[in-house]
Amino acid sequence: MGRVVLRCIECNEKATELHRDYSNGILKITLCGSCQKPVDKYIEYDPVIILIDAILCKTQAFRHILFNTSLDIHWKLCAFCVLCEAYLRWSLLHSSEPSGHPADIIRYAKEWEFYGMVALASLELAAFCGGVLCLLWAVPGRLQGHDVWPLLRALLLSCYGKVLLVPAVIWEHDFSPLCLGLIKLFVLTSNSQAVRVILNCRRRLALVAVGAGLLSEMLVARACQAGGEHPGDGGHV
Numbered sequence: 001m002g003r004v005v006l007r008c009i010e011c012n013e014k015a016t017e018l019h020r021d022y023s024n025g026i027l028k029i030t031l032c033g034s035c036q037k038p039v040d041k042y043i044e045y046d047p048v049i050i051l052i053d054a055i056l057c058k059t060q061a062f063r064h065i066l067f068n069t070s071l072d073i074h075w076k077l078c079a080f081c082v083l084c085e086a087y088l089r090w091s092l093l094h095s096s097e098p099s100g101h102p103a104d105i106i107r108y109a110k111e112w113e114f115y116g117m118v119a120l121a122s123l124e125l126a127a128f129c130g131g132v133l134c135l136l137w138a139v140p141g142r143l144q145g146h147d148v149w150p151l152l153r154a155l156l157l158s159c160y161g162k163v164l165l166v167p168a169v170i171w172e173h174d175f176s177p178l179c180l181g182l183i184k185l186f187v188l189t190s191n192s193q194a195v196r197v198i199l200n201c202r203r204r205l206a207l208v209a210v211g212a213g214l215l216s217e218m219l220v221a222r223a224c225q226a227g228g229e230h231p232g233d234g235g236h237v
């Protein structure tokens with residue numbers, strides 16, 4: 001996996017260091033040679049402030065996280081988000097059923113259904129990332145010859161909003177469909193901002209790339225639905 005170079009969060013210019021350590025114990029934030037502003041003001045900020053700015057989709061906060069930190073929780077976060085999504089679908093599947101089946105066989109069938117949902121959610125996430133990467137690959141000069149890992153890491157990290165699916169399921173109420181729609185919109189907005197920051201491209205290209213990912217995700221979901229109504233029933237019933 002290639003090391004992402006440090007960048008100025010204001011003007012996206014490459015930087016060699018974020019701060020300079022003087023021998024008498026004084027640390028000083030480096031100023032950008034291009035825009036004369038601090039290369040990365042966020043190194044002094046509290047993580048909560050950085051998170052709030054990332055939630056607000058500020059370009060500077062995204063540049064700080066994606067270029068100037070070595071945050072490597074993307075695979076764990078991705079696994080957690082897949083589990084959240086699988087749990088949401090699984091609970092929606094059973095929300096209309098009367099509860100209280102004591103039989104073990106029903107419990108096992110439900111468990112297999114959950115694994116089926118995990119597989120489906122993973123497949124859809126892979127289809128989404130694949131769709132985004134394929135579209136950007138087709139645009140000349142964007143991904144060809146570049147390392148795709150930083151973009152993949154950015155896509156996975158920017159899915160962090162899916163964690164909100166858990167409270168949306170637990171505190172179920174009449175507005176749940178609206179909440180789920182808003183969470184989806186928020187995740188897609190973060191995804192497009194991540195693409196824009198990594199490639200330093202226009203907003204329109206990032207939106208088109210995310211749209212292509214969404215389309216590919218929906219096609220895979222439709223194909224899986226058509227392939228079997230109960231993907232995980234395992235032949236128990």
Ligand SMILES: [Zn+2]
Nearest residue numbers: 008011032035
């Ligand atoms: Zn700068």
